[in-house]
Amino acid sequence: MKRSVSILTGIVLISSGIGLLSLKHYGFSIKNYKGVNTDLNNIGINSNKSSVEIGSDGVYIKDKNNRISVNTYGIDIRDGKNDTNIKVEPGFNFKIGNFFNNFNITNSDLVEKNVNQKKFESMDGINFIDIATPFINVNIIPEEREDIKIHYNGYLKSNYIPELETKRLGNILYITFKRNNSNSYSVSNSDIKLNIYIPNNYEDRIKVITSSGDINVSKLELSQLNLTTNSGDIIVKDVTLDTISTETSSGNQIIKSITSTKSNLIASSGDINVYNFIGDMVVETSSGEIKLNYNEFNKDINATTSSGNVKIVLPESSQFNIDAYASSGNITTEFPVTIMDKQKCNLTGKVGNSSNNIEIITSLGDIEIKNK
Secondary structure, eight states: OHHHHHHHHHHHHHHHHHHHHHHHHTOEEEEOTTSOEEEEOEEEEEETTEEEEEETTEEEEEETTEEEEEETTEEEEEETTTTEEEEEETTTEEEETTEEEETTOOGGGOEEEEEEEEEEEOOTTOOEEEEEESSOEEEEEEESOSSEEEEEEEEEEESSOOEEEEEEETTEEEEEEEOOSOSSOOEEEEOOEEEEEEETTOOSEEEEEESSOOEEEEEEEEEEEEEEESSSOEEEEEEEEEEEEEEESSSOEEEEEEEEEEEEEEEEESOEEEEEEESOEEEEEEESOEEEEOSSOOSOEEEEEEESOEEEEEOTTOOEEEEEEETTSOEEESSOOEEEEEOSSEEEEEESSOSOEEEEEEEESOEEEEEO
């Protein structure tokens, strides 16, 4: 397995280097769908359900449900059929499914431990919870309480055991982990997690960053939520807030039953699925599908993907202005659009009479707008 991964990694790295070097020195220029001359630093090739995208932000290869992405976050190889993936991260860390390894570390360098550590912090004066973890899943759990309980627990076999630390600085509570002097980590087996129990009436800011773990947040009313994971999934359910910002470099996002004045969802390599959302939506993925499903629609949508399909499902009574562009794909809608401009790659028009705007761009993929 290691030999196969090494060979595949070498091939992808070489091809990526050639592609990126060529774009850096040469690039190319085309006219966009509105006839404006645009300098582009990417190349897209699309055939049936397969595509290759080479640009300044990396290389993305898609064959049906299988994907390979190479960017500054590393190399990600995903088998969609079997729901498995191989991740090569900076520092030459390998992650195969939930299995981590580093070729520079032998089994004798690993230590194992059953972790069960708890910390309690007062919430007096705290209006910002800032969480940063390495390869640990983070669960934010609201409950009837006045303080905050932090439960770091599970089994871990790794080249080091992170140590939980907390620090208060003004109105900010920092939850972090102390690591050893190594610049990389290797985890061969882990079900480690960080459960953070907060008062269910907490309504201020939460920020979570994890280098290689999942993030789960549910049943809260917040002013601001910022979630980032380099190699993991983000799941947010039943949350009301002013602003939500999520970012995954290699992972999927599930956003369900959310009300937010502003949103910004970004994925470098992965799908973004949104269900029953209320509010303005800005969503972007370099290599992945975008699916937006609304029970109520009265705001704006801005969706962009370099390589992937965009599917939006709206109530049948929805009214909106539409500006959709698919450079290599089809545009279909079930709504009666009054067409203002229709060309091979774009559709501009309106449904009913509304100030709500829907703007969609996909370089390699189809656009579909359905009603329900």
